[in-house]
Amino acid sequence: MEDSTIAAISTPPGSGGIGVIKISGPCAINIARAIFRPGPRRPPWSGDEGENKEGFKSRRLYYGHIIEPGTDRVIDEVLFVVMRKPFSYTGEDVVEIQAHAGALVLKTILSLLIQEGARLAEPGEFTRRAFLNGRIDLTQAEAVIDIINARSPAAMDMAITQIMGGLKQAVTSLRSALADVLGEIEAAIDFSDDADIPFHPGALADRLEQDVVRHLQTLIRRHEDEDFLREGLKVVIVGGPNVGKSSLMNRLINRERAIVTEIPGTTRDFIEESFIMQGIPIVVTDTAGMHENPDPIERIGIEKAWEHVVSADLILFTMDAGRPVTPADFALFQRLEGKKCILVINKMDLPQAKKLFRLPQKWAAVPKVETSALYNRGIDALKDQMAALAGDVAGDTVHRIVPNLRQKQGLERCLASTRKAAEGLRQAVPLELISIDVREAIEALAEVTGERAGKDVLENIFSRFCIGK
Ligand SMILES: Nc1nc2c(ncn2[C@@H]2O[C@H](COP(=O)(O)OP(=O)(O)OP(=O)(O)O)[C@@H](O)[C@H]2O)c(=O)[nH]1
Ligand SMILES: [Mg+2]
Structure with missing residues (x-):
């Protein structure tokens, strides 16, 4: 968990109906509370309506005003919502303030939050925290950009499928198939002297092809056919x-x-x-x-x-x-x-x-x-x-998993290692070497979901976000 609390204006610049300011981190609630005066009813921390003594009930909308601490100057009339960890976008305590969408109003509220101890969020930092806190994997984080940028219903369907974990699940089941095979290979290595334990390398190779290679190929083809969306x-x-x-x-x-x-x-x-x-x-x-x-x-x-x-x-x-x-x-x-x-x-x-x-x-x-x-x-x-x-997009694109270029490249690395392992099994290559290939295949998948993605990969992905997301 991060120890800093970040804040940003999450709605686009320009005037509009409402503008949303988002605050996330361990002090989010205290910082936001310092500039919020609920009203006209009794304050939420007075024990009204079953709220606990600590203050705001999670995910309830409060009406009130933003005030400048010290001077008591009223800045805006707002709605205020607290989402306590871990049930928030970032997995941390989050507060969202819905204010009027004037640029000056939003900037003033933001600077009050900074005064109270928050710091300005970097581009994509909320989503990055969601990823680091395990709320979402990397494929879901990338899909957040896709849904923001989606310019057609098909692209939107694709993005939402991925946000909901479509690719993540596909990768997870490939991983468990590979892990099963690895387990059997390792057992065969450990008990190689034990003739009672049967080991059929050909059948294992078939399984790799059936359960892993085939699915990888389908996913890779999806990228080739539909990534243009x-x-x-x-x-x-x-x-x-x-x-x-x-x-x-x-x-x-x-x-x-x-x-x-x-x-x-x-x-x-x-x-x-x-x-x-x-x-x-x-x-x-x-x-x-x-x-x-x-x-x-x-x-x-x-x-x-x-x-x-x-x-x-x-x-x-x-x-x-x-x-x-x-x-x-x-x-x-x-x-x-x-x-x-x-x-x-x-x-x-x-x-x-x-x-x-x-x-x-x-x-x-x-x-x-x-x-x-x-x-x-x-x-x-x-x-x-x-x-x-x-491409084949005229058909049913709903619930379609389409890896992006980065994800496809990871899947290709996985495919190459899996194929090498299957071939090795058929050609009686020493099992120690085959187990290395299977491990590499698993690692390639871990890069796709982000568990093993390098710092530069993360940097590259989150820098494409806007501030406030
Ligand atoms: N009769 C006829 N004339 C056309 C047609 N399409 C374009 N033109 C004419 O052909 C001329 C060139 O059209 P452009 O669209 O500028 O052609 P272009 O290929 O962009 O030309 P450059 O930019 O110079 O390479 C114009 O006078 C057009 O009106 C067509 O289908 N039929
Ligand atoms: Mg021309």
Whole structure:
């Protein structure tokens, strides 16, 4: 347990209905009580309504005023709630003050609390304490960020499943399966001379594969298929100059965001926008047209476009149906290998559409959509195709466990060690060595839940929180 008491404004800056100040730590109740005057009824510590002599009843809302100790100046009219340990977010004594949401009012209350002995909370410190006090594991702490950042119902479902311990439970049961196997291996090592104790390495290897490897693979695949729901599917529009990339971007986000002109080379820098499409959060990027003789500014734009392509989940490779495929298009297509891609054949409204345009035979396997960004045609078909390629999210995403990148990497380490152990069992590797692999597999899981996560890992996670969470 921490011995300091921390305080922060937990609601976002700006004016609103109410603003919440949160205090957590061993002196939370005393510090908050020093600036709170309940009323107009008798104070809670007077023994009213069955409260104990020590003061506030846990999780009951009290009405009253914040006053400046010493001067008795009334700062605000508030609601006040105490959550005694361990039944609070942090697992410590917590007080929440619901005040009016003016910036000055909240800051004044906060500074009174600091005067009384609290210190300002660091970003994520409440959640960090919840983690350190064993209220939640690391996967649940990470899910707190996910739920705050969730931009689609699917992302929200995913986050709440994880906050409620979905991944934690999955990892715990994998761990106990591994621990069982380790127990048997250790027993076999200890009693290796005892012929009466049967030991079947093949059966144990089967069990590792059945109970551990299979589940790990499913979880890892979930990350690959659905992690984009967290940050949004990264869609990048690329193609030659003037093919209608910016027009397409504007159609997708349904507003005239990017500049469109008939002059090739209009877009020089990239333009990024977010929107929700069929429940999927999308981050779409429009880029500079790629061609072979760019001027110095275009060249920088094209380099930036490539950076986006590298990290993209999906490419919309846009072409002009009114003219033949160019050598630059061929070069571009080649560099897109291994990327999920949709060929967008735009300007289908032109009278010369598809007269000279021929799609190379080799590209036939890539999904294609014909559009007219100018007349807003084919855009719905394009969105359907994008959704289809986004992954298996159209289905039931409720209660779905989707590990994030850090968690997936831990699961992969666990998978590698488990596989090594299973192989070792089949190939009669000395049991002492196999037990090391199984232990490593267990440790990898302990990193996922945070029991063994390094300081830098924790630092990295909690620094992504806002102050007051
Ligand atoms: N006929 C027709 N014209 C289009 C279509 N889409 C875009 N255009 C026109 O093509 C020209 C270029 O459009 P942009 O959207 O700026 O093309 P871009 O690919 O972003 O061009 P750069 O940024 O210069 O690489 C503009 O005059 C558009 O109005 C279409 O579907 N049909
Ligand atoms: Mg453009």
